[in-house]
Amino acid sequence: MADYEDTADRLAKVIGNAQGKSSGRFDDIEHLTIDQQLKVCEISALLSVAQELSSLNPQNLKQRGDDGEWYDGWGNKLPNQK
Numbered sequence: 001m002a003d004y005e006d007t008a009d010r011l012a013k014v015i016g017n018a019q020g021k022s023s024g025r026f027d028d029i030e031h032l033t034i035d036q037q038l039k040v041c042e043i044s045a046l047l048s049v050a051q052e053l054s055s056l057n058p059q060n061l062k063q064r065g066d067d068g069e070w071y072d073g074w075g076n077k078l079p080n081q082k
Contacts, residue, residue, distance in 0.1 A: 004047055004054075011043055 008026075015024030019031050026044055029037050054060065058073025065071050070078040 004051055007043070008047060011040065015040065 012023050012025060015026070015029060015032070016022055018024070018036070026040065029040050032040065061073035062078065063071055063073075072078055
């Protein structure tokens with residue numbers, strides 16, 4: 001499964017190829033058809049949602065409890081944290 005960076009890089013390459021370049025930018029899509037521009041916007045929105053969801057994943061969080069110990073986003077005590 002492709003991750004965020006891979007998908008963003010592939011999309012930039014497709015945008016650039018449509019202009020005869022090796023790479024392009026998400027904000028430089030005026031040369032694409034309206035349908036292609038809408039698809040770029042759709043993919044960009046999905047990438048943003050995926051990035052936000054990833055940041056909400058409790059396994060990606062670490063916080064110090066009132067007792068001074070470290071816990072993951074699920075509330076599980078993390079061993080050997082400083």
